[in-house]
Every structure is written in structure tokens, then in C-alpha cells.
Amino acid sequence: MEIVFCCLFSYMIYLAPLQGFTDFVYRKAYARIFKGVDAYFIPYISMKKDTILSKYAKEIAVINNPQARVIPQILPGNSNEMVLMAKQLKDIGYNEINLNLGCPYPMVTNRGKGSGLLPYPDKIESILTSYFEKWNSGLSVKLRAGLQSASEMEQIIPVLNKFPLKEVILHPRIAKQLYGGTILDETFLAAYKDLKLELVFNGDIFTFSDYKKRKQQFPATDKWMLGRGILMNPFLPSEINEIDLTLEIRREKLLDFHRLMLESYLEIMDNEGNALNKMKQFWFYFSYNFPNPAKALKHIKKSKNILQYKSEVKKIFYHLY
Structure with missing residues (x-):
């Protein structure tokens, strides 16, 4: 028996883009069976010779993404790649995309992509400027607290505030932590204070107890991105939505x-x-x-x-x- 204790919620839950796991097969199957996820993010895609790589064709095909809100994530290294990927995705039919400034792995950061851009706010500003010169909406950003230091956020937030971003998804760790070490709570609190945009929390919510703890820490937050927590427990969004099974x-x-x-x-x-x-x-x-x-x-x-x-x-x- 499925019992819904409450049907009106002011918060939203997103499925994080995890390379190798949350592919279109996973996303389609999940959406058919489970409830509680409001948006599905396609793991980052990249390009070569001005074209999105063919290996991502099935991932971004509209037929493989029937959910109400699906957001492809892109991994550009410069303004030109940003514009080209955005255009190709918009031509397919996507009206919303996500800029990856968070991938922490050296194979990405060493090429000046993902978290590798965080020490260079001027490059980030150039990338965002190039996008908004052509389109005035439909872009969100997912990022880490920094590449080497959380102090990098102090230079990034003023840049982000210059643009009409749909939202900012923050995983409050620095890249060199990968997925270990502690969440930098103070960094998220500082971002919430200084950012003029919608802020989404992402990181280490594996259980309903984890969610309650974070909600107590950040009571004003109403958007949550879950990754490994959903992979381990597909019912986690239902539990957060107070659906008893x-x-x-x-x-x-x-x-x-x-x-x-x-x-x-x-x-x-x-x-x-x-x-x-x-x-x-x-x-x-x-x-x-x-x-x-x-x-x-x-x-x-x-x-x-x-x-x-x-x-x-x-x-x-x-x-x-």
C-alpha cells in the first residue's frame, strides 16, 4: 500500500549526473518506477572538432529522455566550445543546459575544464558572457567550492551574480577532496549569503537522516541534488516526500x-x-x-x-x- 502523507512540497529533488551510472537507461527506468525526482541531469558531454562526440548521441537523443525536465550537462574549456555545444543541444530541442564547473578528476581539471576553471574567474566570465550574448535564459551552473582552496569561491560568486543563471548547484567540497573528506558547511552558508541566485545543495545525502540534518543546517534551502544516495536507495526521494511503501x-x-x-x-x-x-x-x-x-x-x-x-x-x- 502506498500512502502519501503530504502532497504539497516547496522543495525540489534533482538526480545528479554521475558518469557511468545515471545514463539514459537508468534515468528512463527510474522515472517509470519511482517518484520524487523533479529533474534529471545528463552526465557531462564534451566535443571534438566543433561537434559533440558521437558517443553521446544516445544520451542526448530526445526519444531517450521522455521525462518532463531533462538537463544535459556540458564540459567546455572555452567560450567557443560553450556556444557550439549550447547551440547543438538547443537545435535538438533542449531549452535548458547545465555548465559543469565541478568535475574534480585530474584527467578533466588538467585540461582546464570542470573544476579546473575555478581558479580563473575571468575565463568563467568569458564563457558565461559568450552564452548570454546569444541566449538570455536556460543555463544553470554546477560547481565545487574550489580547485585547491575554498577561498576561490570568493572570486567566483561575484562573477556568477552578473548573469541571469537559472540556479547554481554547489557541491561544497574542493576538487582535490574528490568525494572524500568532510563537506565544507561554511562554504555553502557563505554562498547562500552572497549569491543572488537560486542555490541548490549537492553532497553526501545518502539517507533520510542525512537529508533531515542538512535541512536543519540550511533551512532556507528548498532544492536538493542527490546522486549516490539515490543509486544506493532509489526510494530516498519518496522518503523525503513522505511517501510510505x-x-x-x-x-x-x-x-x-x-x-x-x-x-x-x-x-x-x-x-x-x-x-x-x-x-x-x-x-x-x-x-x-x-x-x-x-x-x-x-x-x-x-x-x-x-x-x-x-x-x-x-x-x-x-x-x-
């Missing part, structure tokens, strides 16, 4: 979700082995839905083919759930 309904939804994911990967992958590897990757987080995640993941990892995999999945659902 029985254990049986939860199992049915997880089974349907898994079935849709597997069917889709078997359909789009060039062989079953690749589909199996993709599902094993998915289970790195999906295993957290079971009492003993390590045991569930161990069962999945030892699968050598799809038939064995399906057998292990059945055991997990009916003996471990």
Missing part, C-alpha cells in the same frame, strides 16, 4: 527496476557480456537495498554469464531481501 511494494518496484535495466542493456549492448558488465557495475550501488550488501555484490560478481547472473539475482531477491 510496504516491504512488498518496495520489492516489486526494485524487481521491476532491475528488469527494465537488464532488458534495456541487453537490447542496446552489442553482446551479452557487455550488458552483464554494465549490470555488475550497477550492483555496486544497488546491493545496498539488501541486508548484506557485500554478500549480495559477491553473488553478482561471480556470475560468468547472463543465465548465471539471473539465477543469482533471483536468490538475492527471494532469500536476502
Whole structure:
């Protein structure tokens, strides 16, 4: 039985763009089975020789993104790339895009992209200027607190305030922390104080308790981006929205979700082995839905083919759930 205790909420929940995980297969399956996500962000796309790389074609195809609000994230290194990618996405039909100033990985930052732009507010201003010279809306920014130091935010916020950005999504860590270390609460509070734009919190909300803690810390915040928390617990947005589900309904939804994911990967992958590897990757987080995640993941990892995999999945659902 599904019980909704409240139907009017003043906050919004976004699905974060996680490379290798929240692809169009995941997003479509999730939207069909679960409730509570208001916007889906496509993991960053990049370009070569003035064209978005063909490997992203399925990710950004409108037919693969039927949700009400889908926002592709772009990873430009300069103004020219910003304009070209924005135009190509707008030509496809997207009226909203997200600028990635947050990717913390050295392979990106060393090329002056993602968080690699944060020490250079003049470059960020040039990129934003080039966009708004052609379009007056439909752009948000996702960023870290800085590349090497959170003090970098002091130079970035005045730049962002110059433009009519839809919103700013802040993961309050510096890039060199990657996804470890502590969230820099004071940086988020400072951004909330000084930023003249809508601010979205992103980072380390894995459970409903985590959400309540952050909501107490930042009571004025009404937009939240969840990533790994949703991957580990697809019901997290429902829990935040105070939707109560029985254990049986939860199992049915997880089974349907898994079935849709597997069917889709078997359909789009060039062989079953690749589909199996993709599902094993998915289970790195999906295993957290079971009492003993390590045991569930161990069962999945030892699968050598799809038939064995399906057998292990059945055991997990009916003996471990």
C-alpha cells in the first residue's frame, strides 16, 4: 500500500549526473518506477572538432529522455566550445543546459575544464558572457567550492551574480577532496549569503537522516541534488516526500527496476557480456537495498554469464531481501 502523507512540497529533488551510472537507461527506468525526482541531469558531454562526440548521441537523443525536465550537462574549456555545444543541444530541442564547473578528476581539471576553471574567474566570465550574448535564459551552473582552496569561491560568486543563471548547484567540497573528506558547511552558508541566485545543495545525502540534518543546517534551502544516495536507495526521494511503501511494494518496484535495466542493456549492448558488465557495475550501488550488501555484490560478481547472473539475482531477491 502506498500512502502519501503530504502532497504539497516547496522543495525540489534533482538526480545528479554521475558518469557511468545515471545514463539514459537508468534515468528512463527510474522515472517509470519511482517518484520524487523533479529533474534529471545528463552526465557531462564534451566535443571534438566543433561537434559533440558521437558517443553521446544516445544520451542526448530526445526519444531517450521522455521525462518532463531533462538537463544535459556540458564540459567546455572555452567560450567557443560553450556556444557550439549550447547551440547543438538547443537545435535538438533542449531549452535548458547545465555548465559543469565541478568535475574534480585530474584527467578533466588538467585540461582546464570542470573544476579546473575555478581558479580563473575571468575565463568563467568569458564563457558565461559568450552564452548570454546569444541566449538570455536556460543555463544553470554546477560547481565545487574550489580547485585547491575554498577561498576561490570568493572570486567566483561575484562573477556568477552578473548573469541571469537559472540556479547554481554547489557541491561544497574542493576538487582535490574528490568525494572524500568532510563537506565544507561554511562554504555553502557563505554562498547562500552572497549569491543572488537560486542555490541548490549537492553532497553526501545518502539517507533520510542525512537529508533531515542538512535541512536543519540550511533551512532556507528548498532544492536538493542527490546522486549516490539515490543509486544506493532509489526510494530516498519518496522518503523525503513522505511517501510510505510496504516491504512488498518496495520489492516489486526494485524487481521491476532491475528488469527494465537488464532488458534495456541487453537490447542496446552489442553482446551479452557487455550488458552483464554494465549490470555488475550497477550492483555496486544497488546491493545496498539488501541486508548484506557485500554478500549480495559477491553473488553478482561471480556470475560468468547472463543465465548465471539471473539465477543469482533471483536468490538475492527471494532469500536476502
